[in-house]
Amino acid sequence: MDLTWSPEDVTFREALRAWLAENVPAEGRPHDPAAGAAFDRAWQRVLFDAGWAGLNWPTDYGGRGLSILQQVIWYEEYVRAGGPPMGFRFVAQNHAGPTLIALGTDAQKTAHLQPILRGDHLWSQGFSEPNAGSDLASLRTRGVVDGDDLVVSGQKIWSTGADHTDFQELLVRTDPDSSRHKGLTWVICPMASKGIEIQPIRKMNGRAEFCSVFYDEVRIPLSNVVGQVNGGWATAMATLGFERGTSFIGEMAEITLRLEDLIEIAKVNGEWKDDEVRRKLADRRAEVAALRALNYANLSRYARGENPGAEGSITKLLTNEVARSVHELAAEIIGPDVLDGDLARNRWGDLLQHGMVMTIGGGTPEIQREIIADRVLDLPRSR
Amino acid sequence: MDLTLGADDAQIAAMAADVMAKEAPLERWFGPGVDAAAHEDRLRRLAADLGWIGFGAPESVGGSAVSPVEEVLLFREIGRALGPVSLSAAAVAARVAAVDAPEVAARIVAGEAAVGLIVPASGGRAWRLGAASGSLGLAFADEILSLVEIGAAETGPGLDPTVTTQVVSRSGMVILAEGLGPDEGYRFALLVAAQQLGMAEAALAASVAYGKLREQFGRPIGSFQAVRHRCVDMAGRCEKARAQLFFAAVALRDGAGNRGFQALAAAKVCEEAASRNARDNIFLHGAIGVTAENAAHLFLKRSLLWREVVRPQVVLERIANGAGPAT
Numbered sequence: 165m166d167l168t169w170s171p172e173d174v175t176f177r178e179a180l181r182a183w184l185a186e187n188v189p190a191e192g193r194p195h196d197p198a199a200g201a202a203f204d205r206a207w208q209r210v211l212f213d214a215g216w217a218g219l220n221w222p223t224d225y226g227g228r229g230l231s232i233l234q235q236v237i238w239y240e241e242y243v244r245a246g247g248p249p250m251g252f253r254f255v256a257q258n259h260a261g262p263t264l265i266a267l268g269t270d271a272q273k274t275a276h277l278q279p280i281l282r283g284d285h286l287w288s289q290g291f292s293e294p295n296a297g298s299d300l301a302s303l304r305t306r307g308v309v310d311g312d313d314l315v316v317s318g319q320k321i322w323s324t325g326a327d328h329t330d331f332q333e334l335l336v337r338t339d340p341d342s343s344r345h346k347g348l349t350w351v352i353c354p355m356a357s358k359g360i361e362i363q364p365i366r367k368m369n370g371r372a373e374f375c376s377v378f379y380d381e382v383r384i385p386l387s388n389v390v391g392q393v394n395g396g397w398a399t400a401m402a403t404l405g406f407e408r409g410t411s412f413i414g415e416m417a418e419i420t421l422r423l424e425d426l427i428e429i430a431k432v433n434g435e436w437k438d439d440e441v442r443r444k445l446a447d448r449r450a451e452v453a454a455l456r457a458l459n460y461a462n463l464s465r466y467a468r469g470e471n472p473g474a475e476g477s478i479t480k481l482l483t484n485e486v487a488r489s490v491h492e493l494a495a496e497i498i499g500p501d502v503l504d505g506d507l508a509r510n511r512w513g514d515l516l517q518h519g520m521v522m523t524i525g526g527g528t529p530e531i532q533r534e535i536i537a538d539r540v541l542d543l544p545r546s547r
Numbered sequence: 548m549d550l551t552l553g554a555d556d557a558q559i560a561a562m563a564a565d566v567m568a569k570e571a572p573l574e575r576w577f578g579p580g581v582d583a584a585a586h587e588d589r590l591r592r593l594a595a596d597l598g599w600i601g602f603g604a605p606e607s608v609g610g611s612a613v614s615p616v617e618e619v620l621l622f623r624e625i626g627r628a629l630g631p632v633s634l635s636a637a638a639v640a641a642r643v644a645a646v647d648a649p650e651v652a653a654r655i656v657a658g659e660a661a662v663g664l665i666v667p668a669s670g671g672r673a674w675r676l677g678a679a680s681g682s683l684g685l686a687f688a689d690e691i692l693s694l695v696e697i698g699a700a701e702t703g704p705g706l707d708p709t710v711t712t713q714v715v716s717r718s719g720m721v722i723l724a725e726g727l728g729p730d731e732g733y734r735f736a737l738l739v740a741a742q743q744l745g746m747a748e749a750a751l752a753a754s755v756a757y758g759k760l761r762e763q764f765g766r767p768i769g770s771f772q773a774v775r776h777r778c779v780d781m782a783g784r785c786e787k788a789r790a791q792l793f794f795a796a797v798a799l800r801d802g803a804g805n806r807g808f809q810a811l812a813a814a815k816v817c818e819e820a821a822s823r824n825a826r827d828n829i830f831l832h833g834a835i836g837v838t839a840e841n842a843a844h845l846f847l848k849r850s851l852l853w854r855e856v857v858r859p860q861v862v863l864e865r866i867a868n869g870a871g872p873a874t
Contacts, residue, residue: 165549165550165551165552165553165556165616165793165796165797166548166549166797167548167550167794167797167798167801167803168548168801169548170548173548233548236548420872424871424872427871442863442864442867443860443863443864443867445867446815446862446863446864446866446867447815447863447866449808449812449866449867449871449872450791450811450812450815450816450863450866451787451816452872453791453794453808453809453812453872454787454788454790454791454812454813454816455787456872457550457787457790457791457793457794457795458786458787458790458791460548460550460790460794461550461551461789461790461793461794464548464549464550464551465551467549468549468551475786478779478782478783478786481779481783482783482786482787530772530776533772533775533776533779533780534772534775536779536782537775537776537778537779540782541755541775541778541779541782542755543755543758543759543769543770543774543775543778544758544759544766544767544769544770545770546770546771546772546775
């Protein structure tokens with residue numbers, strides 16, 4: 165066991181830190197979805213031009229092919245420098261791109277990978293449905309093969325940024341007699357297609373980032389299917405390994421910084437003198453440190469070639485818990501100021517809501533616990 | 548940066564686990580005529596023969612001078628088996644005494660002198676825990692450790708039947724040697740934390756095993772979400788505790804600038820894992836969990852003992868007033 169970084173990693177960190185100091189935009193990502201999407205495209209182009217696009221993508225496809233530890237360094241430095249959040253870039257960069265690299269045809273790769281890296285194409289996700297949330301495999305949006313097209317009818321929901329993105333990774337049921345994981349197909353859906361209607365949904369923070377998407381006999385070329393027709397579950401699962409490993413590093417780095425901010429606030433407003441508050445803050449310091457150590461321990465194993473598994477659910481569960489506990493403590497410490505709706509004066513009210521959104525995104529705590537109970541603890545199945 | 552266990556590390560852990568499983572199974576606490584003092588004596592001599600007491604002590608007093616990393620791997624296994632609390636007291640006492648009282652240190656390493664844990668009690672008294680024979684004790688206050696000789700001792704019933712308990716007078720203690728700096732205190736905190744981690748993991752394993760075995764409503768209780776999710780929370784505490792303990796041990800070994808913070812953070816999360824998992828394990832066992840026929844109560848009592856040795860309130864104040872996580 166060893167905590168030191170190699171000379172190459174140290175050099176990488178220094179170069180990265182210098183670049184970020186020069187290039188991170190002073191103004192943050194706009195909260196308005198349309199302005200946010202435009203910002204995302206422009207910022208991704210900046211990253212591309214400077215050679216920072218596709219950190220975890222192989223170099224053959226224009227990525228950086230960074231080692232997992234260098235990706236850790238990237239996220240830590242990026243957060244430290246106040247880099248903009250992923251916003252609507254997330255699905256294209258972390259889901260769709262890696263999926264096409266793993267399973268796409270040459271034509272699909274040519275059409276999409278470079279535009280994704282350049283920020284020309286933003287993507288959204290079309291997986292969840294009103295009646296297929298935690299139980300994703302029960303999804304019912306239909307895809308009927310008709311000549312060279314797949315004709316899609318149905319409804320998706322919780323699709324972040326759908327009304328401002330160019331393509332969607334869409335999971336539909338192509339075998340009407342199938343059930344559960346069988347008979348699904350993963351297809352690239354151009355959002356400009358005829359028959360698509362999008363209705364924004366406002367999140368608790370007031371931002372219309374979620375969408376419902378309705379498909380009325382939308383014709384998508386069969387050549388847009390990634391993987392096999394009726395083999396969509398395997399395609400969907402192939403994506404996840406790319407991001408599981410490092411997906412919590414940025415969030416951990418963020419919480420670490422916010423907690424130290426909060427300690428400074430408590431020292432200024434006098435709450436620090438309260439034994440209970442001070443000890444809670446100290447407890448959060450210990451918790452955050454332990455989560456960071458856990459991330460490093462997991463990443464060390466991935467760096468040695470082990471594949472990320474269900475322990476990612478443990479990390480997600482614990483990361484969400486510690487983030488929320490810091491936000492709740494912040495609300496306690498800043499007191500009535502938490503009621504201020506002005507984001508420039510009160511960021512904690514927004515962070516508290518964001519923590520709730522992050523907890524549900526990617527699977528509720530209860531679903532994570534079920535996954536862990538099954539796959540890590542090997543307990544008897546509940547269903 | 549690599550936090551995976553090396554082959555040598557894994558071998559130490561496996562060897563220690565084998566010895567404890569064979570020589571100190573939890574079954575030793577059940578049945579007629581349980582004698583904690585006899586187990587303490589036997590296991591202290593065995594540990595000395597295996598080189599465990601002097602594992603981290605200087606070679607000048609018969610030790611092996613290993614780093615805190617190897618030592619926490621050993622003590623995690625001792626904790627898992629609810630091994631004698633005097634072993635960690637002796638391991639640290641041997642280091643504390645190595646310069647000022649080397650003859651005493653050598654006797655401790657050889658298993659000839661038992662070292663109890665001295666825990667302040669009310670009314671000018673103190674407990675001497677885990678060593679029925681001899682007169683040595685390891686006392687600690689924040690980061691200052693000292694090897695003491697006790698005066699008159701009265702053997703009393705202890706809360707934890709697996710730990711011999713004596714009552715001594717605080718004013719009657721004589722200091723033989725004192726710790727050499729805060730790092731010794733951090734090391735002691737990590738040895739305690741390692742035992743707490745082992746306990747937390749043992750409690751989780753017991754709950755999961757019982758969840759598969761015990762049936763109600765015609766199903767194994769481990770198929771009920773209320774049971775499953777409690778087990779998952781126990782596992783989460785183990786994951787955090789293990790990661791932080793190893794991270795802190797490496798930081799202490801390497802003299803990292805934030806090693807004090809890392810050790811205190813490990814003390815906090817390992818304490819919480821041991822205490823809360825011990826309680827959850829009782830609940831998950833139902834009525835059998837509150838009997839003396841099941842080991843669940845022993846993990847509860849040992850967690851109470853360690854919580855008086857490395858007190859969370861003190862640890863949190865030190866974290867609050869220290870430099871924090873920055874390296």
